[in-house]
Amino acid sequence: MGGEKHDQEYMKKVNKQMVLQIIKSKGPISRADIARITSMSPTSISRIVGELTELDLVQETEFYSEGVGRKGMLVNVCPESVTSIGIYINRDIVQLGLVDFCGKVVVMNTIPIEPDHHSIDEMLEKIVTGILVLKENPNYKKIIGIGVGMPGIINLEEGKVIFSAQLGWKNIELKRLIGEKTGMKVIIDNTEKLRVLAENLYGASRHSNKSALLSVGSGVGSAVVIDDEVLRGVKNSAGEIGHTTVDPEGMLCECGRRGCLQTYIAESALLKEANKVCRINSIDEIFGAAENNENWATNLLERAAKYIAIAINNIACMYNPDTIILSGRLIEHHPLIVNLIEQKMSYIWEPYEDTFKLVYSELKDEGVLIGAATLALNTYFELN
Amino acid sequence: MGGEKHDQEYMKKVNKQMVLQIIKSKGPISRADIARITSMSPTSISRIVGELTELDLVQETEFYSEGVGRKGMLVNVCPESVTSIGIYINRDIVQLGLVDFCGKVVVMNTIPIEPDHHSIDEMLEKIVTGILVLKENPNYKKIIGIGVGMPGIINLEEGKVIFSAQLGWKNIELKRLIGEKTGMKVIIDNTEKLRVLAENLYGASRHSNKSALLSVGSGVGSAVVIDDEVLRGVKNSAGEIGHTTVDPEGMLCECGRRGCLQTYIAESALLKEANKVCRINSIDEIFGAAENNENWATNLLERAAKYIAIAINNIACMYNPDTIILSGRLIEHHPLIVNLIEQKMSYIWEPYEDTFKLVYSELKDEGVLIGAATLALNTYFELN
Numbered sequence: 001m002g003g004e005k006h007d008q009e010y011m012k013k014v015n016k017q018m019v020l021q022i023i024k025s026k027g028p029i030s031r032a033d034i035a036r037i038t039s040m041s042p043t044s045i046s047r048i049v050g051e052l053t054e055l056d057l058v059q060e061t062e063f064y065s066e067g068v069g070r071k072g073m074l075v076n077v078c079p080e081s082v083t084s085i086g087i088y089i090n091r092d093i094v095q096l097g098l099v100d101f102c103g104k105v106v107v108m109n110t111i112p113i114e115p116d117h118h119s120i121d122e123m124l125e126k127i128v129t130g131i132l133v134l135k136e137n138p139n140y141k142k143i144i145g146i147g148v149g150m151p152g153i154i155n156l157e158e159g160k161v162i163f164s165a166q167l168g169w170k171n172i173e174l175k176r177l178i179g180e181k182t183g184m185k186v187i188i189d190n191t192e193k194l195r196v197l198a199e200n201l202y203g204a205s206r207h208s209n210k211s212a213l214l215s216v217g218s219g220v221g222s223a224v225v226i227d228d229e230v231l232r233g234v235k236n237s238a239g240e241i242g243h244t245t246v247d248p249e250g251m252l253c254e255c256g257r258r259g260c261l262q263t264y265i266a267e268s269a270l271l272k273e274a275n276k277v278c279r280i281n282s283i284d285e286i287f288g289a290a291e292n293n294e295n296w297a298t299n300l301l302e303r304a305a306k307y308i309a310i311a312i313n314n315i316a317c318m319y320n321p322d323t324i325i326l327s328g329r330l331i332e333h334h335p336l337i338v339n340l341i342e343q344k345m346s347y348i349w350e351p352y353e354d355t356f357k358l359v360y361s362e363l364k365d366e367g368v369l370i371g372a373a374t375l376a377l378n379t380y381f382e383l384n
Numbered sequence: 385m386g387g388e389k390h391d392q393e394y395m396k397k398v399n400k401q402m403v404l405q406i407i408k409s410k411g412p413i414s415r416a417d418i419a420r421i422t423s424m425s426p427t428s429i430s431r432i433v434g435e436l437t438e439l440d441l442v443q444e445t446e447f448y449s450e451g452v453g454r455k456g457m458l459v460n461v462c463p464e465s466v467t468s469i470g471i472y473i474n475r476d477i478v479q480l481g482l483v484d485f486c487g488k489v490v491v492m493n494t495i496p497i498e499p500d501h502h503s504i505d506e507m508l509e510k511i512v513t514g515i516l517v518l519k520e521n522p523n524y525k526k527i528i529g530i531g532v533g534m535p536g537i538i539n540l541e542e543g544k545v546i547f548s549a550q551l552g553w554k555n556i557e558l559k560r561l562i563g564e565k566t567g568m569k570v571i572i573d574n575t576e577k578l579r580v581l582a583e584n585l586y587g588a589s590r591h592s593n594k595s596a597l598l599s600v601g602s603g604v605g606s607a608v609v610i611d612d613e614v615l616r617g618v619k620n621s622a623g624e625i626g627h628t629t630v631d632p633e634g635m636l637c638e639c640g641r642r643g644c645l646q647t648y649i650a651e652s653a654l655l656k657e658a659n660k661v662c663r664i665n666s667i668d669e670i671f672g673a674a675e676n677n678e679n680w681a682t683n684l685l686e687r688a689a690k691y692i693a694i695a696i697n698n699i700a701c702m703y704n705p706d707t708i709i710l711s712g713r714l715i716e717h718h719p720l721i722v723n724l725i726e727q728k729m730s731y732i733w734e735p736y737e738d739t740f741k742l743v744y745s746e747l748k749d750e751g752v753l754i755g756a757a758t759l760a761l762n763t764y765f766e767l768n
C-alpha cells in the first residue's frame with residue numbers, strides 16, 4: 001500500500017544505523033563479524049565503521065579478533081563522546097541529567113519544587129539555570145540537544161504543552177521558551193511515553209517487541225512501544241488510561257466525570273480518601289498505617305491494588321503486549337503494593353493470563369530523564 | 385534502530401505496489417502522470433505498467449492524455465481480473481463471496497445456520513460446499529486464495545482458532561481443514577480486525593490514518609489500524625474490549641469475572657436482561673418495546689448507549705485515533721441506538737472531544753467478508 005520510495009541515501013542511513021546498533025549491542029566486535037551479521041560486504045562495513053569513528057561514536061579497542069583469517073582490531077562504542085540533556089519535570093521536583101548515547105546517566109541534578117511554586121515562570125527559571133550548569137561541564141563537549149518529559153498532553157511536533165493537570169499548565173510553548181533561553185534544540189514528550197522508550201531500550205522490557213507500561217504516582221498513565229516505535233495516536237495522547245472509565249457510578253474525578261481509573265489509584269486520590277478518616281500527610285503514612293494493620297489503610301490499598309489489576313487486564317485486552325511494566329512512585333517505593341497487586345491476578349481475563357510477563361521498572365526514577373535524553377539524541381543526531 | 389537491509393528486490397516490489405496503488409486510486413491516468421507523482425523515471429514506469437498489464441491487473445483504456453507533449457493512452461485497473469474468496473463465519477450465518485481487487489463484492493451467498501448447529505464438523509461441510517460453488521463460477525478464473533473472518537482469538541500465522549466463545553470452538557486448525565478440502569491457500573483472522581481493514585481501505589475511515597472500530601452485535605470487539613497496519617499485539621488479540629472491566633462490582637460475565645463491557649451491550653446480554661421482565665425472543669422486539677415507550681426497554685437501551693459511550697471514551701484514551709467507527713448489527717440495524725449514543729457524549733473526557741470523528745460503518749454486513757478477501761489478496765498475491 002503506497003509507501004515511500006527507498007532510495008540510495010535512505011538505505012545508506014539505515015545501514016549506518018544498523019551497524020552502530022550492532023556495535024552498541026555486541027561490541028567489542030570485529031568488522032568481519034559485523035559483515036557476517038548484516039550480510040553486507042566487508043568493504044561497506046569498513047567504510048561505515050570509518051565514518052562512525054570520525055564522528056567519535058566508535059573506536060578501535062586493544063583487542064584482536066580470534067579464529068582463522070587475518071587478525072582485525074575489535075571496534076567498540078565510545079558512549080560518552082556524545083551526550084544529550086534529559087529533563088524530568090514533575091510537580092514536586094525537576095531532574096536534569098547528561099545521558100550518554102548508551103543510555104547511561106553521567107551527571108544528574110535534582111531541584112526540589114516547593115508546593116504551589118510550579119507556575120511556568122518559576123519553573124522555567126530553574127530549568128534554564130539547571131541546563132546552563134550542565135552545558136558548562138568541561139567533561140562533556142558534544143551535547144546534541146535537550147529532551148524534556150512531563151505529565152500531560154504534549155504536542156510533539158510543536159513542542160507545546162496542550163494541557164497538564166498536574167502542573168496546571170495549558171498551551172505553553174515550552175520548546176520555544178527553553179530553546180530561546182539556551183540556544184539548544186529541544187524536544188518535549190509525555191512522561192509515560194519516555195519511560196516506556198527507556199525501559200524498552202535499556203530496562204525491564206529490553207527483550208520485548210511489544211511492551212506496555214502502567215505508571216502510578218502523582219498521576220496515572222500508560223504507554224506502549226511496538227517494534228521500537230512508541231504508539232502515539234493522532235495527538236500524541238494514546239495511553240491516557242487514567243481517564244478511562246472503570247466504574248460509571250464511581251467517584252467524581254477532577255475532570256468532572258465519574259469513576260476514572262485515577263480516582264482509585266493516583267497518590268492524590270489516595271491521600272484525599274485517607275484524610276476522610278484521619279490526618280494524613282503522605283503516602284508513606286498510609287503504608288505505615290497498613291503495616292500497623294489499621295483497617296482503613298489496608299482497605300484503601302487493597303482497593304488500589306484491585307484497580308491496578310483491572311488496569312493491567314484492560315491494557316492486556318486493548319494492546320495485547322508481551323510485557324507489562326509497572327512503574328511510578330507508588331509502585332517503585334512500596335513493596336507492599338506489589339504484593340497486593342500480585343494477589344489480584346484473578347482480575348485478568350483467563351485467555352490473557354499467559355500472554356504477558358508482568359515486570360517492574362528497572363530504571364525507576366531515572367526512566368523519564370533517560371527516555372527524554374534518548375529521544376533528543378535520536379531526533380537531533382542525524383547519521384549523515 | 386536495527387531495521388532490515390533494503391535491497392534492490394525489495395525496492396522493486398515496493399515501487400510496483402506503489403504504482404498499482406496510484407492507478408487504483410487515480411486511474412484512468414497517464415504514464416507521465418504516474419512518473420510525476422512517484423518521482424520515478426518514465427522508463428521505469430513504462431516497465432512496471434507493462435508488468436502489471438501482463439498480470440492482467442491493469443489495461444490501456446480508450447482515453448488519451450490531455451495537455452502538451454506526446455499523447456499517451458491512459459491506463460486503468462481491471463479490478464475483476466483477479467479475485468479472492470471472503471468468508472464471514474458467525475453463529476447464525478455463513479457469508480461467502482468473491483471480492484475483486486478493488487474491494488467490490490462480485491458474487492455473494494449467505495448460508496443460514498440453525499441454532500445449536502455450529503459444531504466445527506457441521507459448519508465445515510457448509511463452508512467447503514460454499515467455496516466449491518464459488519470456485520466453479522465461470523466468470524472468475526483467477527482466484528488467489530481464501531480469507532476467513534470469525535469472532536474469537538485467532539492465531540494468524542498458524543491459521544488456528546485458539547478460542548471462540550461465540551461458536552464454542554477451541555484449538556481448531558481451520559486453515560488446514562479448509563485448505564485440505566479445497567486445495568486453496570487460506571488465511572484466518574478475527575472479525576473486528578477485518579472490519580477495520582475494510583473500512584480503512586474502502587469504507588468509513590478511508591481518509592484516516594489512525595482509525596479504531598467498535599463492533600457491537602452478538603459479541604463486542606474493537607480493532608485499530610494505524611498507517612494501513614492493523615494493530616495485532618503479540619497473540620493477534622489486541623482490541624478485545626469486550627472483556628475490559630468497566631465496573632468491578634457489575635454483572636457476572638460468561639468469562640467468570642464481573643462487569644466486562646460485553647455484559648452491558650452484547651445482544652445476548654440484552655436479551656438475557658430483557659427476559660427478566662417479559663418473554664422476548666429478539667433484539668428487534670426490545671427496540672419495538674422501546675418505541676412503544678415501555679420503560680424496561682428504554683432503560684435497557686439507555687444503559688447500553690451509556691456503556692457504548694464509555695467504550696468510545698476508553699478507545700479514545702487508549703488509542704487516540706482520528707476516527708472511531710461504530711459497527712456491528714446492534715448499531716447498523718437500529719437507528720434508535722445511534723440517537724441514544726449521541727446523547728451520551730458527556731461520557732467522553734473533554735480533551736478528547738474534538739480529537740476524533742465518530743462515524744458509522746459504510747460496508748456494514750459485508751465488512752468482514754471484504755476485509756477477509758482483501759487480506760487473502762494482499763497475503764497471497766505477491767507482485768514479483
